[in-house]
Amino acid sequence: MSVRLRVNPIACDGHGFCAELLPELIRLDDWGYPIIEQSDVPPNLVELARKAVETCPTLALLLEGDRTTR
């Protein structure tokens, strides 16, 4: 099953850590909010994606379909 990245836009305050940790999949817009360029996370980036999810101060980054994180 594929693992997908998603942002809860209400929770997101634009800290931008996710784009720093995962520039392969996330970039920031002109106002500092994440744009998910590719929501399907390739297997080699799943570990980094988990790290990004854990680092988000507002718990706004979600990894769907991944049992080991929320």
Next chain:
Amino acid sequence: MSDALTAVAADDTRSGHRGLPRLLAGLDSLDQVITAADHERIHGPLPPRSGPELIEMIERSGLRGRGGADFPTARKLQAVASMGSSRGGVSAVIVNGSETEPASSKDALLLTRMPHLVLEGALLAARAVNAREVIVKVSDRAGDSLQALQSAISMRSQDRMSIRVVTGPEGYIAGEESAVVHHLNGGKQLPTFVPPRPYERGYRGRPTLINNPETLAQIALIARFGDGWFRELGTIADPGSVLVTISGAVAHPDVYELAFGTPIADLLAAAGGTTEPIQALLIGGYFGTWVSYTNAAQLRLARNDLLSIGASLGSGVVIALGESACGLRESAGVIKYLAGESAGQCGPCVHGLGSIAQAFAAVADGRAYEQELRTLERWLLEVRGRGACHHPDGVSRFAQSALEVFAAEIEQHHHGRCAARNMVPAQAAAGATLGRGG
């Protein structure tokens, strides 16, 4: 396709209104509210229909929701009914009469003048999804609409079925499904990060059917006259009639009931004809799309026709822009208004729409060109799909269509000219008035 035709032939089509009007029947001769007695006289008695029977009729009718999302109504009914039965049986029905689209007035018309038709549909739907509660959500500004509605409600209240009106603050996103449910659950009237969708867990955590008043009124007529009758008007893909609020440069701006498939040119004729040459139509309201009149005149009032040019009827709104008006200036006003209507929850919406409104105003004023225009276009793409609700998407679509349809005018404004009569580009930042109060 052949199934649909067979259904028409098999159904009893002897009863029911011939041609138009259907929903608005009796309205021309009665300037007042259509009372319970009027209602019965105009539409005749309601035959008993079981829940499953009703859902099947709605399915065969091809009715789609009239609040703007075009979702097949039977599928929504079925989803709430199944969710309800698997969760112990109690669902809720919400009549979403928020009507937050500034250029629409059909919900107010239905709720103020023919509340019985809407309530009848709501009660039929409530029985079909096993709900014991119907909530009519209207805006605080509804005022005099409540009186007729309240008296209709008191006449139609039954055992084991509660019907009540709840008002909520105005605001463009206040009518969004999840915002309505959130408000009724005691929260702020703001969109939530869906899912769960209302049909799964809505009002008080119950499976909730939320429909536009017109959709419910159509259900009341289909329950009476059948799905075959419903399909006597319209096209195979878009059966039936639809309420359209027509405003702008037409002689008689008002709500009109039209058959799907009606040529767009005839639509303007229905509103008394145009008061000047028309340059473009705004189809679908503030979340809609500008279409040049040359292109629009080739089309019919039908989903696929409109979709072919990237447009949708939304909640049934058409605004005719005369040649004396400036499309850029009008659009700048609408975008400024919509940016101000952000619920303020999501960064891309708050910051993105604010910047988009400023950039669009600068382009409309002729203060910005090429590079700014490219930035604006990039922002319009970037904000899409990045809000909890579809507010940024709607604004993006609207602004994009304005840039396309009024492209030649952008260059004119850059050179300090404007094709509109008596108009200087610098007025572009003025507030939105488009189609309001018409």
